[in-house]
Amino acid sequence: MAKLSNESIIARLNSRFEGRFNQLDESYGLLTLEVGxxxxxxxxxxxxxxxELQFGYLTDITAVHYPDLPKEFAVVYHLHSxxxxxxxxxxxxxEGSYPAIPTATVLWNGANWMERETYDFFGIQxxxxxxxxxxLNVDDMEVFPMRKEYPLEDPNRVDKKxxxxxx
Amino acid sequence: xxxxxxKITNNKPIFVDNDPQDELFTLxxxxxxxxxxxxxxNVLQVDGERxxxxxxxxxxxxxxxxxxxxxxxxYQITTLTDRLNYCxxxxxxxxWHMTVEKLLxxxxxxxxxxxxxxxxxxxxxxxxxxxxxxxxxxxGTFAGFIPMMVKREFIYEIFEEICGARLTTNIGRIGGxxxxxxxxxxxxIKQFAKEFPAVLKEFEALLERNRIFIERTAGxxxxxxxxxxxxxxxxxxxxxxxxxxxxxxxxxxxxYEEFDFxxxxxxxxxVYDRFLVRNSEMWxxxxxIDQALAKIEKEPEGIFHADVPDFYLPPKxxxxxxxxxxxxxxxxxxxxxxxxxxxxxxxxxxxxxxxxFYLISDGGRSPYRLHFRRPSxxxxxxxxxxxxxxxxxxxxxxxxxxxxxAGELDA
Numbered sequence: 001m002a003k004l005s006n007e008s009i010i011a012r013l014n015s016r017f018e019g020r021f022n023q024l025d026e027s028y029g030l031l032t033l034e035v036g037x038x039x040x041x042x043x044x045x046x047x048x049x050x051x052e053l054q055f056g057y058l059t060d061i062t063a064v065h066y067p068d069l070p071k072e073f074a075v076v077y078h079l080h081s082x083x084x085x086x087x088x089x090x091x092x093x094x095e096g097s098y099p100a101i102p103t104a105t106v107l108w109n110g111a112n113w114m115e116r117e118t119y120d121f122f123g124i125q126x127x128x129x130x131x132x133x134x135x136l137n138v139d140d141m142e143v144f145p146m147r148k149e150y151p152l153e154d155p156n157r158v159d160k161k162x163x164x165x166x167x
Numbered sequence: 168x169x170x171x172x173x174k175i176t177n178n179k180p181i182f183v184d185n186d187p188q189d190e191l192f193t194l195x196x197x198x199x200x201x202x203x204x205x206x207x208x209n210v211l212q213v214d215g216e217r218x219x220x221x222x223x224x225x226x227x228x229x230x231x232x233x234x235x236x237x238x239x240x241x242y243q244i245t246t247l248t249d250r251l252n253y254c255x256x257x258x259x260x261x262x263w264h265m266t267v268e269k270l271l272x273x274x275x276x277x278x279x280x281x282x283x284x285x286x287x288x289x290x291x292x293x294x295x296x297x298x299x300x301x302x303x304x305x306x307g308t309f310a311g312f313i314p315m316m317v318k319r320e321f322i323y324e325i326f327e328e329i330c331g332a333r334l335t336t337n338i339g340r341i342g343g344x345x346x347x348x349x350x351x352x353x354x355x356i357k358q359f360a361k362e363f364p365a366v367l368k369e370f371e372a373l374l375e376r377n378r379i380f381i382e383r384t385a386g387x388x389x390x391x392x393x394x395x396x397x398x399x400x401x402x403x404x405x406x407x408x409x410x411x412x413x414x415x416x417x418x419x420x421x422x423y424e425e426f427d428f429x430x431x432x433x434x435x436x437x438v439y440d441r442f443l444v445r446n447s448e449m450w451x452x453x454x455x456i457d458q459a460l461a462k463i464e465k466e467p468e469g470i471f472h473a474d475v476p477d478f479y480l481p482p483k484x485x486x487x488x489x490x491x492x493x494x495x496x497x498x499x500x501x502x503x504x505x506x507x508x509x510x511x512x513x514x515x516x517x518x519x520x521x522x523x524f525y526l527i528s529d530g531g532r533s534p535y536r537l538h539f540r541r542p543s544x545x546x547x548x549x550x551x552x553x554x555x556x557x558x559x560x561x562x563x564x565x566x567x568x569x570x571x572x573a574g575e576l577d578a
Contacts, residue, residue: 028269028511057412058399059514060523060545062538078512078525078540082396082410085417089512110399113548121233136226136577145234152231152238165501 004053004084006031012053016046024091032089040092041102047079047088048107055079055088061104061114063122067148071095073124077104100125121146191219194559198227202563204301205573209551216559221551225544229577236537240502241267242341244537249335251541252575254297255290255518256336257326262515265420266524267341269513270506275473278466279343280422281459285356286329286338287421287515288452288459292363293322294518295403295445295452298570302442303374305567306383311373314366321359328352342479343472353460360456367453371446381439388553388565389437398549401542402520404569407444408436414516425462426455438568478504502532519543519570543575 009031013021020039025032035043047055059078066072071093080087092101103126104111115126116135123144126132134141143150197208206227212219232247239247248259261283268275275283296319300312323333329352330338330345339345348356374380390400392408405412413430415423431447433440472479476495485492498504508530514523520542529535546569554562 025510027509030512032510057396059512059521060525060538060540062525064527064536076525078523082412082417087512108399109394109397110545110548113544114399117544134226136229138226145231152234 004081004086006086009053009086009088012050013043013046017043030087030089032091034091034093037092037094037101040090041104041106043090044077044079044104044107047090053081054083055081057082058104058108058110058114059087061111061118063118063124063146065122065147069093072097073099073122075101075118075124094124098123098125100127102127103129105129120144123147190214196559196562198224202305203566205571205576207547207566207571207573207576209554211554211559211562213559218554218557218559218562220555223547223551225547226577228573232578233537233539236534238533240532241504241506241534242499242502244534245339246335246337248539249337250574251539251578252294252517252519252522252543252572253334254572255294256334257286257290257338258294258515258517259522260336260338261287261421262513262517262522262524264339264341265515266511266513266526269511270509270526270528271341271475271478271504272507273342273473273475273478275343275421276466276470277422278463278470279472281462281466282344282348282471283339283421284423284426284459285456285463286326288455289322289325289356289359291518292449292452293319294570295449296322298518298567299370299442299445302384302438302564302567303370303380305564306380308373308377308380311370315370318359318363318366321355321362325352325355325359328355340472340479342475347469347471356456357460360453360460364450364453367446367449375443375446383564384439384442384568385437386435387438387561388557388568389435390549390553391436394549395436399545400520400549402517402546403444403448404436404441404546405520406431407433407440409434414514414521418514420513420515426458428455438564441568504532506530514540517542519572519575520546539578541575541578543571544578547571547576 006026017039020036022034024034047053057080059080062076064074064076066074073094075092075094077090078087094101101124103115113135115129116132118124119126119132120134120137121144191212191214194211194213196211197203198206208224209221211221236244236247245260245263248263249256251259296315300315303311326336326338327333329348330336390408392410395405395408409432411430411432416430428451431444433444478499480499481492481495486496506528508528510527512523512525514521521540522542523540525538526534527536550566550569
């Protein structure tokens with residue numbers, strides 16, 4: 001089979017989602033698309049079940065916090081087409097301090113813990129998730145520690161100020 | 168079921184809803200049970216010896232590596248990766264170096280790439296020795312385990328010779344190695360490549376056709392390929408189900424495309440197949456090491472890092488006697504790297520599967536965001552669901568054969 005190229009992925013997606021996604025980046029050959037919150041489940045399902053693309057393997061789900069952007073959170077999906085040996089990255093930007101997005105557990109069982117981890121660290125609600133609890137942090141924690149506003153260490157410490165280290 | 172699970176935190180009994188006559192027993196397997204080889208807690212509901220359902224609780228050794236990484240210079244993150252899968256730290260180290268090199272667009276000399284291949288394959292062998300050796304112990308024999316552990320010890324001696332550390336190695340630097348392998352290191356690698364086959368052969372002879380071992384492992388925890396893919400499994404346990412996905416072959420890094428090796432696969436995805444796949448992988452790793460040693464012979468001697476003064480520390484003598492070297496030394500140690508603003512995902516074939524690094528750089532001294540795609544974390548989530556209906560003793564063996572490492576599970 002001829003190797004699938006990023007252009008043909010976009011062409012294939014255009015056949016159904018014309019104008020509903022943006023291409024963000026293509027560095028290192030990894031196609032990065034931005035998809036709206038309402039379309040994400042359809043796009044993921046299309047990528048997974050389409051006979052030509054076959055992105056059947058969910059590599060990873062995680063999130064990034066951009067406090068300076070109007071839409072603060074990005075949920076990042078890495079999919080892999082083992083048949084075509086090509087990867088794709090999908091980003092969904094979300095706004096608000098308690099953002100919500102549909103769960104991908106309906107498509108992949110493996111999404112369960114990945115989404116729990118993302119919820120645990122960023123506070124992103126995966127609507128429809130069967131068991132959305134904290135996974136690595138303690139259950140009675142009140143904050144979402146990977147958000148940028150939470151410092152790494154106790155800010156009252158005086159012996160570890162950044163300027164001592166030239167940073 | 169989720170309703171009953173959520174009661175864990177409220178100190179109420181869990182699993183109440185499906186046991187009206189109160190006949191089932193709730194068993195805490197872990198967090199520090201000797202049979203689980205690490206900090207794993209599973210709250211199991213058992214009917215005699217049969218598991219009805221279970222809930223995994225993880226996070227006991229969570230150390231917030233992703234948060235720490237956002238505050239550290241790139242070269243300081245290597246020590247964090249050591250502590251992911253600490254049975255094969257060098258693979259994590261190399262994976263991280265390669266990620267940063269990809270970001271900084273550093274091309275390594277061939278000799279360094281082959282040296283890395285040797286280190287990674289040695290640690291893959293060390294990791295598989297642990298997993299398969301302990302699988303033997305869990306099924307009741309110490310006989311195969313001991314000679315294998317002696318060889319693992321020897322691999323650690325090689326690491327010690329190269330970098331001074333044994334378990335959490337911090338081996339190599341961004342741009343190459345901290346120093347060349349010395350004569351002793353090379354001779355020890357050659358000695359290992361010569362002596363290990365006999366030990367591995369004996370180990371296989373002890374267990375592969377052993378009636379007791381086969382009856383304990385064959386057919387236990389069999390997983391079909393569709394389920395394995397749906398749970399995003401990777402590594403030897405995925406290959407045991409018959410899917411030939413190996414990052415080394417699919418997306419070669421560090422010149423793996425030049426090596427001649429096979430990707431062993433199983434058929435049933437049960438514990439026995441995982442054992443066989445890991446054994447065959449050790450043979451393949453030995454093949455790769457032999458080829459790498461031969462390739463190094465043909466490369467010019469003494470090259471152990473790329474020529475990138477911006478990122479690779481100058482030799483100490485120069486730092487004391489040469490102004491430029493001192494400046495570079497200072498800049499590198501303070502982490503003042505001009506990294507491009509980029510986003511990348513790089514993965515290597517860890518001993519347990521696809522170990523990925525998702526790195527976002529904003530041009531600063533430390534990553535804007537770093538996420539580890541940890542194979543143990545993703546592989547382990549099927550453990551509790553697949554345990555229901557299993558005998559307790561089978562569940563223990565299943566956990567051994569998944570080879571979940573607590574450090575990689577919890578990051």
